[in-house]
Amino acid sequence: MISDANRLGLDYEAEARSLPYGEPIWDVHTHVQSVASAETMLKAMDVYGVEKVWSMSNLEITAELKEIFGDRIEFIAVPNFSQKDEEGTFTTDWWKRIEKFAEIGTKICKFWAAPRGLDFDPMFAIDHPTRRTAMDIARDCGMMFMTHVGDPDTWFATHYKDASKYGTKADHLASLEKMLDEYSDVTWIAAHMAAHPEHLDILQGVLDRHSNLYIDTSATKWMIREWSKHPKELADFCARNEGRVLFGSDIVTNDDNVDFDLYASRYWALRTMWETEYDGPSPIVDPDLTLIEPEKGKKQTAKLLGAGIPNGELDFVYRNAAVDLLSPMYEW
């Protein structure tokens, strides 16, 4: 059926069978936010060879999810975003919550610092004092950090045009680098390629300067749109940074979007990008294209130009980097 996740009317189950890679994949960045979506998410994982996911789920549903997913899910500590207007949600309650996540075996703590967070509260800056309290607790609990700093260039050209309010993309990266030094004894995973899929040269500099930094490849629409402008550069970048680039999708599941095509579309697009030399439209509607060129309408999809990376070279991105980095932290 045609939807915003499937403008091409693809049969995502059949499509998966024709992709070249055959080994298990680990997805280090998802948001499984509802129990009702679990079976549909599991089906998308099965169809696309995803053995295991790390999920930013509310603490309250982790036990139920664990019962359904078993060892196919691990959690990433997050504040209780469902209570975002309550006092303490991002301070006192969050600090307690980190310890509770640690008690259930959580090894990664997420610090979301997108510039749009500043519309809501100054504490969403990555270097805000309340963050440091949370970071100190997470470090004491033996967790590594995952962070989201920055956003697409398309946003800095539109929503974030007012640099006096939101800062520039370079400002946010500089703050991240400062924190990477300050917490140099902690391993960090910068989500969404540290917000730099557009500028792999800048990203390379950051990785070269900070040996405690790893990146994930999540945020499918954004990544596909930008990588497709330089697929060869992406392949070279991954080869050069073997072990530091971890596969992630950023699939978000909740009670309102229980939809196999929605979840599967992310895996289809990412795997098609990495594994094939596909040259055609992405099946997923990308609202960022409308931001830049509203006159072209609301159903625009990015061009997808595959990087065609051979299976043997994909092992690290798809699984081995996560095995090497994360497995030693758990008692599996």
Ligand SMILES: [Zn+2]
């Ligand atoms: Zn995410």
